[in-house]
Amino acid sequence: MANSERSADHVHAALSERIVAGTLRPGDALTESGIAEEFGMSRTPVREALHRLDSEGLVERGPRRAFVVRRMSVADLRDLFETLGEIEAICARLAAHRMTEIERDALTRILADDNGHYATVNARFHDALRRGAQNRTIAALLDDLNRRSLPWREASFRGSGDRIGQSRDEHRAILQAVLARDGDCAATLMRAHMASSLSAISEMLLAEAHA
Template sequence: MTRSERSADQVHSILSDRIVAGRLRPGDPLAESTLADEFGLSRTPIREALHRLASEGLVERGARRAFVVRRMSVTDLRDLFETLGEIEAICARLAAHRMTEIERDDLRRLLGQERIDYPLLNARFHDALRTGARNHLMSGLLEDLDRRSLPWRDASFRAQTRRVEQSRAEHLEILDAVLARDGELAARLMREHMASSLSAIAEMIRERPGPGERIVARPRSGAVPDLD
């Protein structure tokens, strides 16, 4: 990885955190020159970071093609996690039947590791199920959904310790279903897992400063929370 790539990663991470935490509000400008001065970098890594944020749906082009923080409504989040939950559920169901014994053992050992940064462990768990599903088209569809959802999911892990413990427990339930080759149960648990993720994000949004829309959460319902 080049120095420019490392710099772009750092800028992307910092700006992503600011947007999700509400420190940068919808419509706030993200001028390349201003950011370059703030981070002491050239415009190249700044531009790369902004394009990555745009691919995740966190920023968009505003007036005169300049980047601004995108308004991510609760409806947008609901639609995102509803779609993500359904595709992840299909992957879990297929993985329960298609994973090899070696892959099942690797998945079991993965969840036994506690020293791995949890957002990374979470990503590896979901990646293992997608690989085990043996469906390249579905895996490709999830790449875009991951780019759009992971900043919010990772932020909820950092903001709420209890969400990490809840997520670990949900992963173990899904693991048991996969090991038992119970595809329907694995799919249902995955839908509930993604609904819980959205509930945690909704709570995080309600707790952050500034006005916001409200999501009424129904944890463990198996469906994404409704709007109020």
């Protein structure tokens, strides 16, 4: 079972990257047999990976129930990130008031130890705020939205410009608001942070469309 899960994770990550990067275009067919042959594995983990991509909105059922790459418009992404931004803002506001000193120290250290894969650092920072909000309903909502947005959020760090540097600055500002227990400021900064992510992704999609 563990090997099957790792195989599904591998296929999911590879296909997600291709879809977001535009290597796989909207309408392209994704056949279980073809993918299984490419990755040298059985259809079971491939099927699991495709169902995960479906739940994230990256693929959909096409003719004869086969999976095809879904067309994700800027409007679709705007709706997703607008919702995500509001939930993340609520989370930041609550975390500013509810995080313990130990949790605040851990949040600070995540940014201080930012010397690895930035997408991982980004995910850890947001996850620490989610846990610090101490609200299980919000946590469940974010889990779903994160599954659907994560491939796009990671792709934004691979685009042109200095999105990583900008994101670091935004994280530091959010951290200072949380440490100051200023929930309103933390929420406002988080909402702007998510809007910046959407802007970077929109620019990436526009560049791909004209490539």
